[in-house]
Amino acid sequence: MSSSFMLRQGRTSSLEADIWYLPESRQDQPDSLCLIGPFSERGKTLTARYPFRAAQLGDRQAWKVTVPEPSLWTPQNPAYYKLADSPEIIGLRDLRIRGESFFLADRRWVVRAASNSQLTERENWQAADLIPIQESFRLDAGQAATVAGKPFILRIEDPTRELIDAASRTAAVLMLMLPYDCSDEVRHASHSHILLGTDLTADHPIPAWAQFISVAESLLHTGWQPQRRIPIVATRRCNAENQSPVELRKMCDHFQADLDHGAEFAGLWLLPKALE
Structure with a gap:
């Protein structure tokens, strides 16, 4: 998988959140892709792996994962998630x-x-x-x-x-x-x-x-x-x-x-x- 990637926050609430992976080229077609988290420098977290699934976002080929009961990002608790095997991170701010x-x-x-x-x-x-x-x-x-x-x-x-x-x-x-x-x-x-x-x-x-x-x-x-x-x-x-x-x-x-x-x-x- 190339280093050109992008995570985008979708529909978000305290109940669940959608995260989209949008490849920048048609060659970036991952066989397996996971989101890992939450992580936080303010305390210990119990992390989990969330696999992405192929989906369509408008006219673009994309991958989506829905995280149940996500840890939302706030200044007091800056929780974030990582894309597996990459430096990409995302904080889910509501x-x-x-x-x-x-x-x-x-x-x-x-x-x-x-x-x-x-x-x-x-x-x-x-x-x-x-x-x-x-x-x-x-x-x-x-x-x-x-x-x-x-x-x-x-x-x-x-x-x-x-x-x-x-x-x-x-x-x-x-x-x-x-x-x-x-x-x-x-x-x-x-x-x-x-x-x-x-x-x-x-x-x-x-x-x-x-x-x-x-x-x-x-x-x-x-x-x-x-x-x-x-x-x-x-x-x-x-x-x-x-x-x-x-x-x-x-x-x-x-x-x-x-x-x-x-x-x-x-x-x-x-x-x-x-x-x-």
Whole structure:
């Protein structure tokens, strides 16, 4: 079997999860293929082998395995599965939208995040219940973050199909923030389980493809209202650089207190003034 392979997360719940193997060429036709897991650096796990079966995904030849009662990936328990005899791993993340809120593993989650270059204190970010916002991505670093349980949000100013596809394969990437005018061709490279959002300004309607939006506090203070029901992340421009995760978390909490109905927002994000 060649080294060109791809695992893709399919339908996922606490009851069962589908994982697809999509070969990149017709020559990659494995006689036997197994998924092994779960594994976790946070504790001992009882692993099992799950054989793939030939299946059809749209017009593509594929292989599928259904894992009963899967160990879902969360920052607290970063469980993952391995493709046998290869370095390929996959974390099964169940991050979804209900109404105007985010839910991770069936629990409402207000996503507090900040754009900050001081990412060496990743453990402190987790202790502060704060998610870093990054603007660059490497698949090897993303897979390492998946294993370590260190999530992040990815803002992409100049997206490509390859970048979006690679980021979608990484459980540690919670969300993708794409440009408002991102093309359909590029967006369609994303996988179904990853949430897509964009920044919204007063003179733009909410794009049909956006699953959530980020809105600046200056616009929120005008009494702006969305045209449809959708999770809204409130953003504040501030001096977020060189602040510790604990200080950034306090800034998020102050930001929430300054907003009318601050507890109703799906997220509170701090962005650097330099991006204005």
